[in-house]
Amino acid sequence: MNISTPTPAVFDLPDKASMDTARQLIHTQVASLSLEFLPVIKEKLPSLKTALNVADTQCLNKLAAITAQLNTAGLANIDQKQQQVEADTRLSNEQKEQALGMLNAQRAREVSALTAVVRSGAQAIAQSTDDLQQIKLQPTNSSIHEALQRQLDTLTQQSADKEDKMSTIAEDRRLLDETIKTYEQHKLVDLFKETLPSTEELSALSMPSPHLMALQVGIVRLQKLLGKISSALTYSDLVDERDKLRNRYNSLMAESRSAQKEAKAIARNLEELATLASLDNNRMIWVQQSKKLSESLYHFVNNGLTQTDDPAAISLHVSQLSAYIKSLYSVTRTV
Secondary structure, X not given: OOOOOOOOOOOOOOOHHHHHHXXXXXXXXXXXXXXXXXXXXXXXXXXXXHHXXXXXXHHHHHHHHHHHHHHHXXXXXXXXXXXXXXXXXXXOHHHHHHHHHHHHHHHXXXXXXXXXXXXXXXHHHHHHHHHHHOOOOOOOOOOHHHHHHHHHHHHHHHHHHHHHHHHHHHHHHHHHHHHHHHHHHOOXXXXXXXXXXXXXXXXXXXXXXHHHHHHHHHHHHHHHHHOOOHHHOOHHHHHHHHHHHHHHHHHHXXXXXXXXXXXXXXXXXXXXXXXXXXXXXXXXXXXXXXXXHHHHHHHHHHHOHHHOOOHHHHHHHHHHHHHHHHHHHHHXXXX
């Protein structure tokens, strides 16, 4: 018999809370993503959900299978019988050896069955975890974030520039509207048929000071806009320029709204990139924690029971495995 001193096994306990949080976030984030601008990544999302569900189910099912095998192993009963045989003074050495041989054979069968279940669980969990790990969610174009941000900055600046122009045009149009309103209110169209009144002609008119000022300011603004003096301008020029300003304002407004709409779309894409990065991080959190489980099970198989036939060492390894699985499976069952 191979006699060895029982030593504690090393079991790395996965953080179930982190796994559960990551799993919930993954499903929420997948549901929130459209990724119309990343069709290749978008096609991977259903596979990601499936792989996560499979891996999560494998963890649960294999923990349940190992728990069931531990519950039926009966190694404690075999150890008790061995102690009874060794302490029974009525048995001859030959009878003890025969009885102990039968118990060792029974223990070996139980250990073999348990090892097979643990190995199968480790393999299934490792494979499903690897399948999840292989799903790459990072865009092949690593500079896509910078490109989108540059587009957004450009559109934002263009929109701001258009807003400034619209503000200036709106003020010009307001002044011309006031001039036209005053012009018509005082019936100046018939009085000044050929050209707009000069400063001297305006001063000679009898009208309230605010109205006179509106005419003066409006005509000066029209002169500046068209680069002409009042004697070269007519009332039609005043109306035409007012209408042109209105059309220019409406055109700029349409362009600004279009730029804002495009900027919002790009901003959403940037938000989706951030969500995608978070999704990928949650995927790796789940994978890393799941690997702790499969690697611990492999450790039990490769460095535990298979390395000894000492009953005390076997009992120690099995009790450690039982405590490890119970801590995980009891939590998993309540999820």
